[in-house]
Amino acid sequence: MNAHPTPFAPRSRQRRLREGLVIAIFRAATYAVLLAGGGVFADILIKGSRTVFQAEAPFINTTFLFSAPESLHVFEWEGRRREMGDREFRAFREREPGAADVRAESFVYSAGGIWPCIAGTLLLVAGAMTLALAVGVSSAVYLSEYARDGRFIRFVRLAILNLAGVPSIVFGLFGFGMFVIFFGWNVSLLAGWFTLAFMVLPVVITASEEALKAVPQGLRAAALALGATRWQTIRTAVLPYALPGILTSSILGIARVAGETAPIMFTAAYVVRDRLPWEVERAVDFLFQGVMALPYHIYVVSSKIPQNEYTERVQYGTAFVFLLLVALVAAASILLRNRLRSRLRW
Amino acid sequence: MPKTAASSSPIVEIRDLDFCYGPVQALHAVNLAIPARQVTALIGPSGCGKSTLLRCLNRMNDLIEGARVVRGSIRIHGIDIHAPEVDVIELRKHVGMVFQKSNPFPKSIYENIAYGLRLQGVRDRARLDAVVEQSLRGAALWDEVKDRLHQSALGLSGGQQQRLCIARTIAVEPEIILMDEPCSALDPVATAKIEELIQELRARYSIVIVTHNMQQAARCSDQTAFFYLGRLIEHAPTRDIFTNPANSQTEAYVSGRFG
Amino acid sequence: MPAPDSRPHLLARRRLRFLGLTPDDAIRAFFGGNAVVAVIVLALISYFLVREGAGFFGQNRRNLEVYRLAGLEFVDHLRAQEEGHTALTRRLSELRLQAFDRLSRGGADAEAAERALVGFDAYADRFGVAIDPLRALGSELGDVATAIKTKFVVNEDRKEERRQLSAEGRTAEAERVEVMPIDFAAAVKPLLAARDRHREVNRALAAELTSLLVAAPAPPVPELRESLERFGAEVRAYVSELPAIERRLETWDQSRPVSLGEALRAFLFGRQWLTASFWQDWYGLLPLLTGSLLVAGVALILAVPLGVGAAIYVNQFASTREQRVVKPAIEFISAFPSVVLGFFGIAVLGEFLRQVSHVPWLDWVPGFPFSERLNVLTAGCLLALIAVPTIFTLAEDALNNVPRALPEASLALGASRLQTTLRIVFPAALSGIISAVLLGLGRVIGETMVVLLCAGNRIAIPDFTQGLGVMVEPVHTMTGIIAQEMGEVVRGSIHYRALFMVGLVLFLLSLGINFLAQRILRRYRLAPA
Ligand SMILES: Nc1ncnc2c1ncn2[C@@H]1O[C@H](COP(=O)(O)OP(=O)(O)OP(=O)(O)O)[C@@H](O)[C@H]1O
């Protein structure tokens, strides 16, 4: 420092350093979060890929993806350790005369695959999202196109905000009390659909309203000035341009619906079910059957069976498939939405 | 009423109109007769209620919360447009509107023009084709776009978009066309084209235009109404307003000595 | 183009009407109907939680009444006395452990240490057996009380059977079901009669303990003198408490009715959640509530600095390119299904944290080392990962909404970026950030799967006496208990209803948090720029 600092002399080094340090701390927080998230993601992806992928063609473990869960039996036979699924084991015992009284350690759900869970989850998500979109988009249309700000509308908005904060397990209880018991639907797809649909409703409404608001006012004015009725205006000059936004944002809702376990625990999910959802005698049975679902299956295999090298396979495999499905959906939603946001500057 | 100048029979008669946005009164006792098949310009400083009046004529103000006519009436062909038996949709078909900011739908040029007819349930392709061509010719746009009718209207230039909006308006065959500062977002060349177009349209339509551009009002209107603070100050043939205004405020405004 | 000279069709009204509605009105009504679905759902949730849960208080009142009528309450006073003694015995064995430790560290081999402790052991043994007469009395009376309760339960079952039979019209069979009304007052006579014996036992106990105090052994190692003295004081306090217990037994009134308020208090402030017990079921919310709050607290302690810090960094300092990567990435984390995180906790994180806790130079951390792999800390870490994206996104929004003019003004006055951020932008966004944190809290308290899988599921109020060490105790939570027990309970039973009541509390809690968050947001919002 000289005696006559110029007015534009750089600030003291020490102060700059201190500022840099504080900013570095903020930055560290950011990357710590990313690291933690990435760590979880990588752990499951890496360990799970051993179950889902295989070295030889077709490189994907089709048994795991496309068959039902079975018990795994582990035993010593002719000096070698053998692992077999339930069906194979039974056949083996019939075939080999000396095997009738072989002592096997058994692990439930640890062999076979998770196809019924995948199917169940897809069905649950499809139905719930259809319902939620129908109600949610209509609701958003009313709020953004028809409603005039007043006490009642403020009340409705408050309800939507609050609904978004209700814990998922409470939705589960509610679905159980209303659909399963009061309506007598039992543990069923239908009960699961409604429970999940009500749960994502706030997400869909908020997303749809944002998309509707993004449609410029001028289009509405133009349509109305040409003699369109309110509904014609909405149908021809608003909804078509809001739809991409509504759909992409609602995909995030899909991730939420697919990812939740608590709401379906008592409303739609079975621990095991032999038959696939479409193997029903009458069409109505389809609606009133419980299904297996990926998140619930993960809960079951991670808490109800011991952890060891034999069970880890199915645990990580299921988590892998589930996480990948949800992650793909979420990533698609986030990317599409960001693309749309930057493209749709009217 | 100040000096009036409705030479031909009026198509719109506004009487004692008071208009409020909630607690704010935007128009005070406006009396105005708008002649048929002429261009009437509304001028006045910003915020004086020109747009408000214009939007009253096709009841676009209905959409604004708390906006309402407090007193007085607007008659078109002698029919009070606020009467309960008047259908606002029919009214808007009859009184078309062109906005300050061009607002084509993000569809093709063709679909933009056909929009109004499709709303009315017209499916006949030949008729649609005919109306599209007629309207585009009417808006002096046909030659520029006839080869790209099925491309997006958003690809047109600002001036072309505005003319497209005019074409879209005349496609539903209104009798009156309202224009709210149609040229304010355009460059001088595009502005000149629109002004030319207005000159052509006046043969068939009654036009009410809001403008901040004195030259424009002088060039293309037959009648001019000057508003100030929600009141109609003076209404007279354009030439009189600009050369010999009866009111000192009008004079101050048109000669540019005024905010 | 026509020249419309004729009168226009302004009057034309060719719209269809149905029940006085135009199609447009009908469509509007349809959309409006959908808009109120959110309100309806909220109302239905409240209704069904109350509908299924409200019966709880009546049932719990009955439950507590039987507890009193059958004399279980009476016996529990004795048991409390027993437990007080057991706690003292445990202190003695702790002291022995410490003494042994000291001795072996002082160079004595195991045998020598044992020898040095002989006197102490004899003392401890005598102390331990002093309670035996009381224990015997307690278990005898306990049997009496359980017998009464069992009889009552059997009777209730029979009554139910009878009711069902007569409802089905099988009156003859219904008649044949025997119901023996219980005379509770007579049944508890043996209990009341045992009060004299109890007084005697107590006198003997007091005498024995007092004499033991006098004959207390010399501390096997000098360092324990103070501890032993403290133990002596505790024993004296215990002895002086004995008459109070006698008085409680004396004044115990079997016929005192249980009010609904008591049933409510037993739920809200009950310190035990104990179900399917052979003795007495308790449905107390406190252990679950403290569990939930503890886990949420740990999660927020981790998530708030990370989430808000990241929001500040991304919004204020990150380059546009960095922003474009980081924001979606964090949003992506929010899509992780909670059950997967829970599984990760079981499979990896729990064990990892346990091993970290055993690293020698980390043992200054409260609670380290710990042996339970699933505990508050494990669950809290994972919940933090769930809360961070919520807090980050909302806080970032709040920072974004600060009018640009504010930081510009500050920068123009010569403040540095950091000063501007910390003194101008951050305070301006504070209400938004606080509400973000609150919404994160709501998210965490309502989260089920992670706590169900990773919190350890021990239903007890954690031991707060260890200070921060409480962070590594296993707990159970409100959400977890519902998820765990709902599948196993009988519909309509008191346990079933209790779970719905827990759900109701959870629901109200989340509404409260939400409400608060919105109030803060609205009250302190800056005028839009
Ligand atoms: N939607 C509205 N709600 C409340 N007040 C309004 C609304 N629209 C206009 N006003 C008020 O009504 C008055 C007239 O507005 P108007 O838009 O008619 O003015 P204008 O003459 O068209 O001005 P400009 O030349 O700037 O377009 C103004 O004071 C304005 O603030």
Ligand SMILES: [Mg+2]
């Ligand atoms: Mg205007």
